[in-house]
Amino acid sequence: MPQPDDVAEHPKPSLHDLKEVSEVSDRLIHGLMTVSTGALGLSITFRGSITGVSPTALWLLGASWIFFVLVIIGYLVDRMAFFGLLSSKAFGEPLWESAGFFSSMGRFVAMFGFLLGIISLVLFGLLNLH
Numbered sequence: 001m002p003q004p005d006d007v008a009e010h011p012k013p014s015l016h017d018l019k020e021v022s023e024v025s026d027r028l029i030h031g032l033m034t035v036s037t038g039a040l041g042l043s044i045t046f047r048g049s050i051t052g053v054s055p056t057a058l059w060l061l062g063a064s065w066i067f068f069v070l071v072i073i074g075y076l077v078d079r080m081a082f083f084g085l086l087s088s089k090a091f092g093e094p095l096w097e098s099a100g101f102f103s104s105m106g107r108f109v110a111m112f113g114f115l116l117g118i119i120s121l122v123l124f125g126l127l128n129l130h
Contacts, residue, residue, distance in 0.1 A: 029075055029107055032114045036071035039064075039121060052128065060124035067117030074110030078103050 043050060043061065051058065081102035 025107070029078055029110055032110055033071055033075040036068040036110075036114055036117060039117065040068040040072075043121065050125075050128075052130065055124075056127045057124060060120045060127070064117045064120035064124065067113040067120060070113030071110045071117065074106045074108070074113060077106030078110065079106075081106060 043064065047061075051061070055061070081100070
């Protein structure tokens with residue numbers, strides 16, 4: 001059971017600290033979306049050069065495209081939640097307590113999609129080194 005002294009040792013974060021964390025998180029999610037969009041665009045544009053004559057595990061390239069699209073969708077959901085487009089007021093009925101749920105889910109989908117997209121693209125590249 002926590003003692004009163006334990007609470008004094010760990011003060012609550014200030015509003016300034018929370019804003020800094022939020023700004024870092026915003027920059028991260030924006031960076032993931034930017035890199036994902038670039039990887040998606042480049043891999044589609046230079047698909048012929050990447051795949052060669054007889055590519056191995058072409059499904060990995062397709063999977064990476066799907067995951068990079070998920071990053072873009074996650075980013076858009078996060079931005080829509082940030083601007084209040086995904087809130088109970090926008091839909092006229094209570095969905096969840098706040099748009100924070102949608103923002104968190106959008107960020108999770110974006111981060112998860114980015115990780116899997118990079119892994120898929122790297123694996124595809126490694127399997128097709130000639």
